């Protein structure tokens with residue numbers, strides 16, 4: 001129980017205790033107050049039952065007519081309270097959802113958790129997009145609904161039990177094995193006993209729903225993730241005629257959705273077999289229980305209806321747990337997933353190695369005594385010394401899989417597995433990854449990424465596009481075209497990435513195969529244009545051929561370096 005409450009509490013704190021959180025707490029308090037006012041109206045309706053049915057029994061037409069009027073007033077007040085509480089609850093939900101989404105997005109983006117957790121994502125173990133979008137929504141919705149209902153129901157329970165206590169003055173008398181038994185105020189005891197037994201049965205029947213709900217959310221997310229991947233890699237799949245393979249994967253993932261759905265619906269049926277009749281009997285049971293007192297003449301008809309109404313309210317309030325079991329299960333499941341996600345993000349960037357990072361005052365990129373390995377302990381690369389001075393171009397070569405990109409990742413503080421020293425100049429730097437990345441947005445957004453277009457200015461953007469040979473795009477009316485619709489070829493995308501160098505003018509740059517899609521002449525022309533605006537920039541270029549156009553190049557060949565075995569303690573045994 002406590003293990004379920006801890007994540008809910010942690011996430012609630014994230015929603016409510018934030019700058020501007022006071023308004024949310026005030027909203028919560030107002031909705032709670034409206035709920036209490038609603039309880040007061042219900043208490044008044046219980047008294048109304050006595051007044052109305054007594055008037056009916058006495059055939060007192062004016063009194064009965066007056067009670068009909070009272071009934072409509074009470075219903076109108078109740079509706080107004082309900083509607084305003086529902087409206088304010090929605091307002092609270094979007095505020096808290098905004099707060100929680102901010103927390104989750106910060107965790108996802110900080111320390112590059114999105115990168116460190118990407119392997120898990122690819123394995124389908126994790127679907128962070130679902131957690132950010134759906135889980136934040138579901139958690140806040142369920143929390144605000146269930147927490148407010150719980151609090152209101154607690155207060156309501158005290159009020160209804162007090163009424164039931166004051167009304168059920170008659171005992172239940174019967175003979176058991178020849179002994180006279182008399183239970184005073186048995187209607188009061190009957191209500192919690194009835195609910196306790198029912199809650200026990202509900203919990204026992206409904207317990208498997210929690211893991212089944214977790215599994216359902218996971219399988220749905222896995223299915224969505226597979227669909228989104230096809231969209232992202234549509235061209236590669238189309239060239240490979242991979243539709244049957246994609247279809248097999250979709251079918252497999254949907255089969256998992258359907259399979260778990262069947263288990264979930266069967267379990268819900270089992271639970272429903274109990275809760276459904278329970279919900280229906282709960283309205284009649286009090287009548288049956290109070291009938292002996294009525295038949296013995298201890299209760300008027302109005303009194304019978306009043307006590308039935310009070311009992312019903314006690315039982316329905318107590319039964320909140322039963323009726324809300326599914327929703328509570330969803331709240332717990334979502335809280336666990338979100339809480340686990342935040343914990344994963346917090347530890348994602350933690351490496352077991354010891355790479356020391358400093359800033360180099362002389363403006364050099366440098367590594368010393370570097371030894372990199374894979375997460376499983378396999379040695380990838382060792383490097384005694386590498387330095388790229390201001391204005392220098394170093395070409396990092398080596399066979400495929402030799403560790404060139406891993407070295408770039410280490411410089412970018414992404415790769416944590418290894419030991420050694422890394423120093424980067426204090427001035428601004430720029431990394432270009434092997435795969436060109438075009439963000440959602442316009443062509444101008446893509447060129448200026450990750451800066452804001454307004455901070456750069458359209459003239460500079462047009463000049464950068466022209467410099468890298470993208471003359472056909474270097475027109476003011478093209479800048480606002482969605483980049484996805486620009487129909488860029490692989491080489492054009494690489495030119496666009498290089499335009500970012502011209503725009504951002506870094507003091508140092510690490511480029512991972514930046515011109516692999518360009519021919520040598522095009523590469524030389526683009527690099528010459530880049531060099532013209534960046535004469536003092538230090539370049540580390542990873543490529544399978546010497547970069548042309550940047551000026552004199554010093555080659556560092558990784559094939560000359562030998563991999564070393566990691567320390568025995570770091571080797572992970574396959575067993």
Ligand SMILES: Nc1ncnc2c1ncn2[C@@H]1O[C@H](COP(=O)(O)OP(=O)(O)OP(=O)(O)O)[C@@H](O)[C@H]1O
Pocket residue numbers: 119374375376380398399400401402403404405406407
């Ligand atoms: N996340 C990872 N988990 C395990 N091994 C990895 C991971 N990333 C890279 N490696 C391994 O590290 C080695 C070096 O990979 P890297 O991408 O650095 O090579 P590269 O020299 O850039 O190759 P290429 O020229 O083909 O781009 C490879 O054996 C690769 O399998």
